[in-house]
Amino acid sequence: MLQHFEKYIKLSAPLKDELTKRVTLKTFKKGHLVHNADKVCTKSYFIQKGLMRLYSIKDGKEITAFFCAENEWVNSPNSFIQQQLDIYYIDTIEATECYCLNVGDLVYLFEHFPEMEQYARLSMGTNLAYYLERISSMHFTRATEKYQHFCKTYQDVHHRIPLGMVSSYLGITQETLSRIRAEK
Amino acid sequence: MLQHFEKYIKLSAPLKDELTKRVTLKTFKKGHLVHNADKVCTKSYFIQKGLMRLYSIKDGKEITAFFCAENEWVNSPNSFIQQQLDIYYIDTIEATECYCLNVGDLVYLFEHFPEMEQYARLSMGTNLAYYLERISSMHFTRATEKYQHFCKTYQDVHHRIPLGMVSSYLGITQETLSRIRAEK
DNA sequence: ATGATTTTTTGATCTAGGTCAAAAATCATT
DNA sequence: AATGATTTTTGACCTAGATCAAAAAATCAT
Incomplete structure (x- = not known):
């Protein structure tokens, strides 16, 4: 500290x-x-x-x-x-x-x-x-862009955060986020 | 000042x-x-x-x-x-x-x-x-909510701002904003 | 370990708001 | 006032992502 x-x-x-x-x-x-x-x-x-x-x-x-x-x-x-x-x-x-x-x-x-x-x-x-x-x-329009940006800003911790919290952070639904993660 | x-x-x-x-x-x-x-x-x-x-x-x-x-x-x-x-x-x-x-x-x-x-x-x-x-x-999902919130936060100046700038602030299109303003 | 709870995924359908295009209104400049 | 430029409105159509629902997977508590 x-x-x-x-x-x-x-x-x-x-x-x-x-x-x-x-x-x-x-x-x-x-x-x-x-x-x-x-x-x-x-x-x-x-x-x-x-x-x-x-x-x-x-x-x-x-x-x-x-x-x-x-x-x-x-x-x-x-x-x-x-x-x-x-x-x-x-x-x-x-x-x-x-x-x-x-x-x-x-x-x-x-x-x-x-x-x-x-x-x-x-x-x-x-x-x-x-x-x-x-x-x-937050001005990104496509859900994919939002998610990519999230991964970049929370580079070292993003995988430690449950999907539901991420989706509520991004302003998209869990389902959509899950589908985004599925592809590629 | x-x-x-x-x-x-x-x-x-x-x-x-x-x-x-x-x-x-x-x-x-x-x-x-x-x-x-x-x-x-x-x-x-x-x-x-x-x-x-x-x-x-x-x-x-x-x-x-x-x-x-x-x-x-x-x-x-x-x-x-x-x-x-x-x-x-x-x-x-x-x-x-x-x-x-x-x-x-x-x-x-x-x-x-x-x-x-x-x-x-x-x-x-x-x-x-x-x-x-x-x-x-910015977590508001409906365009109408976004616009209403904008009017509240920029109470005294919101009518002085051209539509295009407002829509880009809200992250919606001019057309949508125009339609929102039209109703009621 | 095992059943219960929570989280994530997958599928089918629906809708708000985007896109494209053109008309109408407003504004600025001579 | 007239002309051109910019802004706003209106219309027709389309798409990304929401919603609803249910299965699958992962996590938790005993």
Whole structure:
């Protein structure tokens, strides 16, 4: 996790200390509901090992917004940042081990370590890039293109994700996705 | 523009000064290509009056990523943040008046005013929220739903945008959009 | 291991929205 | 105001992918 920070800022010893002190290691088993949309999201998770997903529910159906893999932060973005309710749930696709950080602790870090603000700005920049890429990829019209793009963006993890979740991520039906996989 | 900053941070007099000093007022007429994808984006525009759009070109067709209206910053996000090439173009939908800020000046501000980092973090938070909302809205399957959602999110400006741009934003054809508008 | 549950595949049919084409309306320029 | 260019609308037809249904395969719990 500290390595991830160091991609963006230089970590001073005291900041490193505070970070390690304020973070707790958690383990979830497969299929665990890590965040429920009926609560405000107060925790952010840095995935050490495993796989999670952010999804919402529409007409009783799960719609996957995106998947989160190793070395990424996961939370319900609006809920966590604005400390208000939002539509997203988070669960694990596999047994997952991650570091957990509370909003409160994060706020403390922002207040005492100005370089944390910079880290936030820079890392949000890469996130923004992902989101934009996602938006642009959703303009693909053919289901095959969508699927190919998915395989490219989730290169190392796409085979670990069940078909139903992928199809809800792509906005196509399971049947169609299954047929796409069948050919070639 | 200063008001916009004050939604997120308290503006000190010297920062206010530097900001107004480093920003220049520009006027573009309708249809002006403000940013070309063949260049790295070095400027960010705060729209005072008017309407712009961010779009890319695929198979010779323009695909609108989103529209930008009064009191918003526009730039080619990745290109501007990472100072590298990206696929997006920016043009004006109407005659537009805006404040222009260079990356260089922005960097200067980040270096000399720590509260600017905070502004960036917080305002990127709201942007992230918009993006996420967009991603979620792109999961609508029926064209009618998509259009209704568009009208809601661009409540005050949606009637100022030509049909072709709206359809490319929604990922449906002009013909379909025209028919949707015709009924009721 | 074994039966139960869940996930994936396969098949048959249907439909929303795409494509192509041309007319009508709106806009811009002299 | 007139002309040409661009945008929007309307019509006829077609296709990719949705829906419904049921079999096959994989995964899970005891």
